[in-house]
Amino acid sequence: MKRRTSLRFLCFLVFLVFPSVLFAAKIGDISTLSWKDQAFRFFTFQDPSVRIALLGSVLLGISCGLLGAFLVVRSKSLFGDTLSHAVLPGIALGFLWNMEKNPINLFIGATIAGVLGVFAVNRIRSTTILKEDSSMGLVLSSFYALGILLLTMIQNIPNAHQAGLDKFLFGQASAISEHDLVLMAIVTLLSIIIIVFFFKEFLTISFDSAFSTAVGIPRRTLESILMTLVAFSIVISLQAVGVVLISAMLIIPPATALLVTNRFQSMILLSVLLGLISAIFGTFFSFTAHNLPTGPFMVVSAALIFVLTLFFAPRKGIIAQWRTHREPSIH
Amino acid sequence: MKENPYPLEIKNLSAAYDKSPVLYDINLKIPKGHIVGVLGPNGAGKSTLLKAVMGLIKKSKGSVTIFGKPFRKALHHVGYVPQRESIDWDFPVTVFDVVMMGRYNGLGLFKRPKKADHEAVYACLEKVHMLPLANRQISNLSGGQQQRIFLARALAQESDLYFMDEPFAGVDAKTEKAIIDVLHELRSKGKTLLVIHHDLSTAVDYFDYVVLLNRQIIAYGPTKETFTLENLEKTYEGKLQVFHASQTQ
Numbered sequence: 001m002k003r004r005t006s007l008r009f010l011c012f013l014v015f016l017v018f019p020s021v022l023f024a025a026k027i028g029d030i031s032t033l034s035w036k037d038q039a040f041r042f043f044t045f046q047d048p049s050v051r052i053a054l055l056g057s058v059l060l061g062i063s064c065g066l067l068g069a070f071l072v073v074r075s076k077s078l079f080g081d082t083l084s085h086a087v088l089p090g091i092a093l094g095f096l097w098n099m100e101k102n103p104i105n106l107f108i109g110a111t112i113a114g115v116l117g118v119f120a121v122n123r124i125r126s127t128t129i130l131k132e133d134s135s136m137g138l139v140l141s142s143f144y145a146l147g148i149l150l151l152t153m154i155q156n157i158p159n160a161h162q163a164g165l166d167k168f169l170f171g172q173a174s175a176i177s178e179h180d181l182v183l184m185a186i187v188t189l190l191s192i193i194i195i196v197f198f199f200k201e202f203l204t205i206s207f208d209s210a211f212s213t214a215v216g217i218p219r220r221t222l223e224s225i226l227m228t229l230v231a232f233s234i235v236i237s238l239q240a241v242g243v244v245l246i247s248a249m250l251i252i253p254p255a256t257a258l259l260v261t262n263r264f265q266s267m268i269l270l271s272v273l274l275g276l277i278s279a280i281f282g283t284f285f286s287f288t289a290h291n292l293p294t295g296p297f298m299v300v301s302a303a304l305i306f307v308l309t310l311f312f313a314p315r316k317g318i319i320a321q322w323r324t325h326r327e328p329s330i331h
Numbered sequence: 332m333k334e335n336p337y338p339l340e341i342k343n344l345s346a347a348y349d350k351s352p353v354l355y356d357i358n359l360k361i362p363k364g365h366i367v368g369v370l371g372p373n374g375a376g377k378s379t380l381l382k383a384v385m386g387l388i389k390k391s392k393g394s395v396t397i398f399g400k401p402f403r404k405a406l407h408h409v410g411y412v413p414q415r416e417s418i419d420w421d422f423p424v425t426v427f428d429v430v431m432m433g434r435y436n437g438l439g440l441f442k443r444p445k446k447a448d449h450e451a452v453y454a455c456l457e458k459v460h461m462l463p464l465a466n467r468q469i470s471n472l473s474g475g476q477q478q479r480i481f482l483a484r485a486l487a488q489e490s491d492l493y494f495m496d497e498p499f500a501g502v503d504a505k506t507e508k509a510i511i512d513v514l515h516e517l518r519s520k521g522k523t524l525l526v527i528h529h530d531l532s533t534a535v536d537y538f539d540y541v542v543l544l545n546r547q548i549i550a551y552g553p554t555k556e557t558f559t560l561e562n563l564e565k566t567y568e569g570k571l572q573v574f575h576a577s578q579t580q
Contacts, residue, residue: 073419073422073423075419200432200435200438200443201435203424203428203432204432204435206422207418207419207422207424207429207432208413208417208418208432210382210387210411210413210417211411211413211432211484213385213386213387214385214387214406214409214411214413214494215406215411215432215435215436215488216403216406216436217435258423261423262423262425262468263423263424263425263428263468264422264423264424264428266423267423
């Protein structure tokens with residue numbers, strides 16, 4: 001019975017995806033090809049730029065959906081927002097290192113800045129009377145401001161290879177390079193392997209941290225690993241989604257999944273699927289709409305799926321709840 | 332012949348939250364095969380005692396041994412029932428999933444639960460009368476049902492020493508009976524139980540030994556000798572009102 005409702009929900013999602021994708025191909029048709037040919041080109045991955053952008057979005061959708069699920073159930077959703085803003089100065093410094101958009105340098109710079117940001121949040125919270133929300137807001141905005149400052153300076157440097165660096169704000173899937181793609185694949189694979197291997201430990205520390213310590217699970221180590229993976233997945237997604245909106249990809253797909261499922265395992269799977277679908281959606285719309293920023297399209301897609309789920313989810317949806325509340329009064 | 336070590340021995344333990352000390356100089360030897368109640372007023376450090384023993388908060392001094400070993404090396408001896416409010420009951424797990432967490436310690440890293448673990452989980456759920464709800468998500472359960480899940484999880488740990496933090500708080504009569512049955516069964520198997528409790532009127536019926544705690548140990552011993560009006564007044568510092576009637580029975 002439960003399986004069947006989940007299955008029906010999946011079919012519903014698939015129905016949602018395909019017509020819109022075809023439609024998108026049609027409105028975005030700027031070449032002389034008919035929309036059928038355009039869609040065919042898209043789905044056969046013949047165009048390398050389509051291929052890279054799509055593969056990249058799929059990877060970021062998977063890693064954000066997977067790791068975001070842990071943030072949402074642990075009430076740490078805004079942690080993703082803090083991290084994503086905190087990495088911006090790191091990206092700028094990674095560029096300044098040898099004046100080019102080298103993915104490894106940007107990755108290292110961003111990770112260091114992210115770790116520093118998280119460290120700063122924890123220090124402020126534990127050594128002052130300020131609470132977590134204030135320390136997060138403080139670090140988030142300061143780091144972000146510093147990042148914008150550095151990026152603006154970089155834009156004014158003559159003859160530098162800074163093209164595309166401004167895309168880190170709102171994201172541009174078509175700016176993903178093949179090198180970026182390799183990094184994205186490594187991070188996504190690493191996250192999947194670690195989460196699968198230590199699933200029961202991650203579940204226990206997320207559900208009941210006191211119990212997990214009492215039974216000897218190395219909670220702090222696992223939490224650090226989890227947060228590092230979140231930082232990695234944010235960094236690899238920045239190019240496509242952008243600093244400003246990446247946290248949405250960590251929150252909306254898992255939050256939607258939580259409305260439908262009863263078990264953490266199924267929540268994660270659905271969250272990954274929804275992340276992937278929203279990412280593909282966003283890339284497609286952005287691609288066909290004369291390369292407008294990808295991030296907003298992805299987030300709007302994710303939010304639309306959320307709203308639909310909010311109303312139509314079996315059992316927990318607004319309509320289902322309304323019907324169960326009505327039933328007793330009929331009899 | 333070598334002397335059998337106590338299930339729990341605490342020496343000179345002090346603990347603090349945010350630098351203000353909560354527990355002073357605790358010395359305790361808990362004998363095997365008994366149900367021991369820990370009683371004291373709010374803020375007396377009852378939960379802190381359990382947390383310090385299990386290393387959930389840092390102790391500022393002193394030592395704790397479980398069957399003669401430090402806590403980290405005796406994890407498989409210890410079962411834990413936390414306070415019900417300590418977790419988010421909207422978490423997407425089923426009753427079965429929660430109880431299965433009790434088996435994880437025995438499984439070790441990388442291993443998945445086997446058929447024997449599944450059977451053990453069902454047996455523990457049966458003992459607390461929660462088997463029909465095994466596949467339910469944990470939200471929408473009553474307080475008593477939530478408490479019984481935690482109890483089943485502790486049972487699934489198959490430990491020798493159990494720490495229970497207010498298992499009787501706010502539960503219905505059916506749950507109270509289920510908990511008592513489980514406590515008695517564990518005792519008859521030679522297990523040792525340390526139970527934090529707040530209701531003085533039931534203490535005499537539940538516990539073989541009592542620890543009266545108010546930041547330090549006021550009195551400790553077999554319930555009959557220790558649970559006296561004089562000791563209670565010392566522990567509760569004049570906040571004792573309701574109790575006189577049941578004590579004189």
